[in-house]
Amino acid sequence: MKQVILTLATLAVLGLVGAAAVVGLGLYNVSARVGHLPGVSWVLHTTFRNSVDLRAERPERMPDLADPALIALGAKHYETACLPCHAEPGRERTATMAALVPEPPHIDEAVGDWTPAELHWIVYNGVKMSGMPHWPAERREEEVWSVVAYLEAVQQGIEPQAQQALTADPQVEGPEHAAWCASCHGGVERHVPRLDILTETQIAEALEEYRSGARPSGIMQQAASIPTEAELKELAAWFGDRQPRGAGSGGGGAAERGAVLAQRGTEEVPACTACHGPGATEPNPHFPSLAGQDRAYLATQLRLWRDGTRHGSALMTKAARALEDDQIAELAAWFASLPPQKGTGAPAAAEE
Ligand code: HEC
Ligand code: HEC
Ligand code: HEC
Structure with a gap:
């Protein structure tokens, strides 16, 4: 018995010394060029798949993922938040992104045969130790469904024309980025607030809150982090100057x-x-x-x-x-x- 304990203790010490040497002396080659040791990639990817399988539960409240407005919102967010790594349907990833380790799969493959609940889990939580980021806002799980709605449309095979229509910016005579902001903010029944009923001050304050993270929204924190502060001020003034038109919607x-x-x-x-x-x-x-x-x-x-x-x-x-x-x-x-x-x-x- 004593012999067994002694052997185990020696092995443990040797293991620790080995690990300390790998970490302390830099023996493990972190070069992405070399990739992982054989088997490590398989272990990581299988762990990832099983981890998602275990954790992604079908939620009680799930919106209608075939809703065109929800798909359009998700597509537009995807354009700046995900496209740089996963590309868009019908186009290749950049050479640099294809050289990332682990490689971000092209969107056509990334959607795989994941269920909506699994895609939701992946996009909200991200994947540790890979380039896949988590949703930038806390407790905004419901926002992620727009992206899932778009990924579902891709999974079902989206036509290139439909893809273009989803991401096209409207013709708008305004400051830098105005057309892009308006691509999400023009119109009602789109799950996006209209800005023409707000004043310049209200718009500027909201943008500031998104930028600082005080007002959590993965979609707007992303959008507000793209223009410079000076550009955001101009956008607030321009949108605050629009006069609302049209009638209300719905009723009953x-x-x-x-x-x-x-x-x-x-x-x-x-x-x-x-x-x-x-x-x-x-x-x-x-x-x-x-x-x-x-x-x-x-x-x-x-x-x-x-x-x-x-x-x-x-x-x-x-x-x-x-x-x-x-x-x-x-x-x-x-x-x-x-x-x-x-x-x-x-x-x-x-x-x-
Ligand atoms: C910086 C690069 C990067 C960005 C930005 C990014 N991803 Fe990823 N994504 C990855 C990488 C790398 C993986 C592979 C993870 C793995 O296999 O361990 C991945 C995996 C995925 C997967 C799972 C695919 C599979 O089966 O392995 C989905 C779905 C996905 N990403 C969707 C998205 C969406 C939607 C966004 C935007 C909200 C996004 N990603 C943003 C790098 C990125
Ligand atoms: C991908 C679509 C998208 C883009 C692009 C986008 N927004 Fe938004 N915006 C949203 C959504 C969704 C919300 C609601 C977020 C929330 O729940 O807080 C929002 C909220 C806002 C609000 C808060 C409105 C209120 O009633 O309090 C302002 C102001 C705003 N956006 C301005 C802008 C400006 C300016 C731009 C361009 C720099 C822009 N947005 C780009 C989708 C978008
Ligand atoms: C005492 C004044 C007050 C009352 C009463 C009040 N609100 Fe508000 N509400 C505010 C203020 C102030 C804000 C802006 C807060 C901010 O942006 O941080 C706001 C914001 C909102 C917003 C967000 C608007 C946007 O564009 O993002 C909604 C929706 C809202 N209120 C609905 C309601 C409803 C519905 C009621 C009645 C049940 C109500 N409010 C009662 C003061 C009030």
């Missing part, structure tokens, strides 16, 4: 119930219109207008305030804390149905 029974809650409030929930309008009694430049805002965006933000993920304003944290899911849907439906309006003071034009 849910919107009617939302109207009552928003205008009267309850014991737990204050009247939203007192601060947000339309017809706020004391318009305040820090209270954003919600009239005509994108419905899905409104609902997401209300959940974020309620769940403590978005927490820039104590007023809003208090206003949202008692909201139930169906109340959130109703409030979002009502504000989205109002004619778009910049500022919170005057009553909405459509109350004719």
Whole structure:
């Protein structure tokens, strides 16, 4: 028995000395040119696949991944966040990216036969010890579905024309990057907020919060990190100068119930219109207008305030804390149905 213990102890010491030599003396060649020792790549990749299999669970709430607006949002985010490594369908990876170890698979292969829940897990968590980054924002799992919706479209074989249409920027006469910002921010029913109802100050503040990470969003933290600070200021001024046009969208029974809650409030929930309008009694430049805002965006933000993920304003944290899911849907439906309006003071034009 004593002999066995002694042998084991000697082996352990030798192992430690060996490891110390490899680390301390630089015996392991880290050159990407040489790659991993035989078997190491297999071990790493198999560990990765099994780790994803074990952890990716089908979530309770999954949006409609065939929704074209969700696919378009994901495609546009992919363009700056993922394309540099994984390329886009129908195009090759750059030679430098193909030389990364481990190699980022071309998107056509990366989508593989992963299920939506598995793709979600990979994109949100990233892969340690490889170049694959995690989602840059905490507790914004729901944002990742847009990228998964796009990856699913690729998995089903996206046509080159459809791919081009997804990522084309609109014709916009504005400062540097304006057309690109507008490719996500133009229009409603796109899961993206409209900016024409916001003031320059509100836009500039939001951009600053994304840039510093105070307001978590993997999509907007990425977008706001691309222009310079001076360019962002110009963009805030330009978007803040746009005048809203068009009518609100949707309506119906849910919107009617939302109207009552928003205008009267309850014991737990204050009247939203007192601060947000339309017809706020004391318009305040820090209270954003919600009239005509994108419905899905409104609902997401209300959940974020309620769940403590978005927490820039104590007023809003208090206003949202008692909201139930169906109340959130109703409030979002009502504000989205109002004619778009910049500022919170005057009553909405459509109350004719
Ligand atoms: C800096 C380069 C880089 C960026 C940026 C990047 N990835 Fe990756 N990705 C990798 C590498 C490297 C792997 C391979 C990991 C491995 O096999 O261990 C990978 C793996 C993947 C996989 C799994 C493929 C498989 O079966 O091995 C998916 C899916 C994926 N990435 C999607 C994305 C998406 C979506 C984005 C953007 C949100 C993104 N990646 C951004 C480098 C990158
Ligand atoms: C890939 C699509 C995409 C691009 C590109 C993009 N945005 Fe966004 N933007 C979003 C989404 C999605 C949100 C909502 C994020 C959240 O949940 O906080 C958002 C939020 C915002 C907000 C906050 C609005 C509010 O009501 O508080 C501002 C301001 C904004 N973006 C400005 C810009 C500007 C300026 C650019 C160009 C530099 C830009 N965005 C580029 C998708 C995009
Ligand atoms: C006491 C004033 C006040 C009340 C009452 C209030 N809010 Fe707010 N709300 C704010 C402020 C201030 C902000 C901006 C906070 C920030 O950007 O950090 C905001 C932001 C929001 C946003 C995000 C807008 C955007 O463009 O991102 C939504 C959505 C919202 N409120 C909905 C509501 C709803 C629905 C109610 C009623 C249940 C409500 N608010 C009640 C003050 C208020």
